[in-house]
Amino acid sequence: MKSLDDLKKIKERAQAMTELREGKEDVRIVVGMGTCGIAAGARDTLAAIMDEINARSLRHVVVTQAGCIGMCESEPIVDVIRQGEPKVTYGRVTPDKARQIIASHVVNGQVVGNFVISLK
Amino acid sequence: MEFYRSHVLVCGGSPCVAAGCRAVRVEIERLVREQGLDREVRVVETGCLGPCDQGPIVVVYPEGTVYHRVNMGAAREIVAEHLVKGRPVTRLQYAGELPSVSTADDKRTDYFQIQKRIVLENVGLIDPESIEEYIARDGYLALGTALTNLRPADVIETVKRSGLRGRGGAAFPSGAKLEFTARTESDQKYIICNADEGEPGTFKDRLILEGDPHKVIEGMIIMGYAVGATHGYIYIRGEYYISIERIERAIRQARWLGLLGANLFGSGFNFDIEVKKGAGAYVCGEETALIESIEGKRGIPRRKPPYPGTSGLWGKPTVVNNVETIANIPPIILNGADWYRGFGTSTSPGTKVFTLTGNVNNRGLIEVPMGITLREVIYGIGGGIPDGRSFKMAQTGGTAGGCLAEAHLDMPMDYESMQSAGSALGSGALLIIDDSHCIVDVACSLLHFFAHESCGQCTPCREGTTRLVQIFDKLRQFRATQADLDLAMELATVMLRSSLCALGQSVVVPLGTIMQHFEGEIQAHLHGKCSVGLCHGACDCAEGRPAENV
Ligand SMILES: Cc1cc2nc3c(=O)[nH]c(=O)nc-3n(C[C@H](O)[C@H](O)[C@H](O)COP(=O)(O)O)c2cc1C
Numbered sequence: 001m002k003s004l005d006d007l008k009k010i011k012e013r014a015q016a017m018t019e020l021r022e023g024k025e026d027v028r029i030v031v032g033m034g035t036c037g038i039a040a041g042a043r044d045t046l047a048a049i050m051d052e053i054n055a056r057s058l059r060h061v062v063v064t065q066a067g068c069i070g071m072c073e074s075e076p077i078v079d080v081i082r083q084g085e086p087k088v089t090y091g092r093v094t095p096d097k098a099r100q101i102i103a104s105h106v107v108n109g110q111v112v113g114n115f116v117i118s119l120k
Numbered sequence: 121m122e123f124y125r126s127h128v129l130v131c132g133g134s135p136c137v138a139a140g141c142r143a144v145r146v147e148i149e150r151l152v153r154e155q156g157l158d159r160e161v162r163v164v165e166t167g168c169l170g171p172c173d174q175g176p177i178v179v180v181y182p183e184g185t186v187y188h189r190v191n192m193g194a195a196r197e198i199v200a201e202h203l204v205k206g207r208p209v210t211r212l213q214y215a216g217e218l219p220s221v222s223t224a225d226d227k228r229t230d231y232f233q234i235q236k237r238i239v240l241e242n243v244g245l246i247d248p249e250s251i252e253e254y255i256a257r258d259g260y261l262a263l264g265t266a267l268t269n270l271r272p273a274d275v276i277e278t279v280k281r282s283g284l285r286g287r288g289g290a291a292f293p294s295g296a297k298l299e300f301t302a303r304t305e306s307d308q309k310y311i312i313c314n315a316d317e318g319e320p321g322t323f324k325d326r327l328i329l330e331g332d333p334h335k336v337i338e339g340m341i342i343m344g345y346a347v348g349a350t351h352g353y354i355y356i357r358g359e360y361y362i363s364i365e366r367i368e369r370a371i372r373q374a375r376w377l378g379l380l381g382a383n384l385f386g387s388g389f390n391f392d393i394e395v396k397k398g399a400g401a402y403v404c405g406e407e408t409a410l411i412e413s414i415e416g417k418r419g420i421p422r423r424k425p426p427y428p429g430t431s432g433l434w435g436k437p438t439v440v441n442n443v444e445t446i447a448n449i450p451p452i453i454l455n456g457a458d459w460y461r462g463f464g465t466s467t468s469p470g471t472k473v474f475t476l477t478g479n480v481n482n483r484g485l486i487e488v489p490m491g492i493t494l495r496e497v498i499y500g501i502g503g504g505i506p507d508g509r510s511f512k513m514a515q516t517g518g519t520a521g522g523c524l525a526e527a528h529l530d531m532p533m534d535y536e537s538m539q540s541a542g543s544a545l546g547s548g549a550l551l552i553i554d555d556s557h558c559i560v561d562v563a564c565s566l567l568h569f570f571a572h573e574s575c576g577q578c579t580p581c582r583e584g585t586t587r588l589v590q591i592f593d594k595l596r597q598f599r600a601t602q603a604d605l606d607l608a609m610e611l612a613t614v615m616l617r618s619s620l621c622a623l624g625q626s627v628v629v630p631l632g633t634i635m636q637h638f639e640g641e642i643q644a645h646l647h648g649k650c651s652v653g654l655c656h657g658a659c660d661c662a663e664g665r666p667a668e669n670v
Pocket of ligand 1: 316446
């Protein structure tokens with residue numbers, strides 16, 4: 001350790017490890033993981049989301065799961081909630097679509113209109 | 121750094137380890153791998169989460185869901201339901217709240233706002249075996265700031281202004297202690313962290329070291345810089361296996377990152393730390409006996425003065441501080457003295473860590489602002505007295521602390537109020553006793569402890585503790601007279617005045633408070649009455665032998 005800057009570099013790298021436990025959250029992504037969701041491929045969708053977050057080193061993003069919400073034909077269903085903005089629900093989210101949603105909505109705040117099934 | 125959508129924290133404090141948390145963690149790890157979730161879910165063994173008799177405790181983030189008494193079956197259910205399907209298992213959830221758990225949608229009740237975590241800010245939240253997680257939470261930033269921007273005198277000034285006082289029992293002002301040693305000229309000085317923690321019922325230092333070892337290391341280095349010491353010792357109870365393992369690992373990690381060793385932060389300041397294991401004698405927690413023990417001699421107290429601050433280890437100026445005192449140093453340096461004075465009372469600033477034990481519903485590790493009342497601790501955090509019984513007494517500060525009665529429930533817990541009630545905040549044990557216990561029995565047990573732990577070097581303590589045991593065993597057998605009780609108080613007073621160390625000197629604290637606050641019950645024993653029905657004519661002392669032969 002030669003300087004405060006050296007310490008800051010380690011801190012920046014390490015912060016991703018503890019932030020999840022500190023309640024820091026800018027965007028929440030909820031993936032439907034009911035039996036219907038899993039059957040429709042939600043596991044692969046979730047994996048793609050995780051991968052994209054990792055590749056882009058996104059911070060303060062929380063990924064959680066939910067059960068069936070009664071729209072089984074639209075699974076896999078993914079909600080994106082940016083702090084202070086309405087919840088956007090996307091349907092039939094394939095891994096590819098999931099990557100687009102991250103790039104456009106999560107990172108840049110641009111809702112991907114043609115995948116949306118509800119807004120509230 | 122890999123992103124995980126979920127973190128599963130399994131308590132790894134000693135009480136939870138005893139409850140089987142290690143096996144639970146291994147099982148959760150195995151199931152997570154089996155479900156193919158090991159790149160999504162991170163399993164972490166963390167420090168004590170607080171409610172020690174609810175273990176094993178598991179917390180799942182980002183939800184902050186707390187599960188308690190998790191066994192193998194529960195572990196399987198949590199993985200299958202919560203981690204795979206995102207459905208928290210309500211049935212297994214802990215109804216209480218944990219001060220370390222905060223989530224984005226925090227709706228905590230006021231009860232838990234009374235806990236304030238400074239010393240324990242990372243305990244139960246980080247992986248104590250990861251220096252990176254400590255650094256992520258601003259670890260070593262106080263040290264870096266001190267070494268690059270502050271002079272040693274500035275560090276001492278900040279500690280002085282913070283009003284921090286020793287948390288090991290004697291409550292000596294910590295800034296003044298640093299100043300004495302800083303001012304003493306010497307080619308070599310030492311910093312000693314007192315982690316002997318011999319006070320029965322106290323295990324806070326153990327859980328601080330287990331849960332956040334780097335905070336203690338960082339505090340010691342800052343203190344070394346302040347007084348000009350380059351070497352530190354951590355004197356730790358030998359049976360604190362997990363603490364020893366974690367602190368030794370933390371020292372290796374700090375050396376590896378250049379946070380211990382030569383030329384720290386390019387400042388030219390060097391510091392290193394060594395761990396010394398104690399063999400479990402209560403008196404070795406006394407600072408000069410501790411120093412003798414490190415020097416390889418028999419652990420008996422030295423005559424004072426000189427005090428360690430001017431002549432301590434190997435005759436060199438030495439600062440000895442308690443684990444909790446040291447753990448307060450990094451936050452004080454980082455946030456400033458005014459910030460620290462914002463907690464607690466004006467004369468007793470900051471927080472105090474307690475181990476809440478005995479007859480309360482929620483036992484465990486707590487940190488509260490100074491000045492909180494006993495009632496808030498017992499009925500708020502502690503959840504009251506179990507089994508429909510009522511409060512009888514609280515002993516604050518361990519065996520050497522005072523015994524308080526119902527009249528003291530609304531007294532603020534700070535140094536001054538405690539002293540005015542004849543007690544002391546002490547080291548941090550808070551023993552709650554309900555009305556099924558007899559005060560004479562409590563006194564006997566305390567006195568037996570002192571007699572057992574007296575090192576035998578000075579006569580007042582060696583003989584005094586033995587005689588006190590005899591008198592109180594007699595009282596328990598309804599054979600004592602008022603003259604015996606008067607003699608007991610006289611003995612305790614002589615011990616206060618003439619014992620070589622605070623072991624003998626402090627027997628008067630529990631004894632005096634018992635005699636004063638529970639006078640009626642003591643008197644009844646002179647007349648063959650024990651209101652609880654515990655004492656009777658025959659001898660039932662711990663050793664099981666007639667009192668005269670003790
Ligand atoms: C018999 C006896 C046992 C003690 N045990 C401890 C102990 O286990 N831990 C501790 O920090 N202080 C203990 N002390 C107090 C130490 O002598 C010393 O006051 C303390 O370590 C100073 O640190 P502080 O200023 O941070 O409180 C004990 C004192 C006596 C007389």
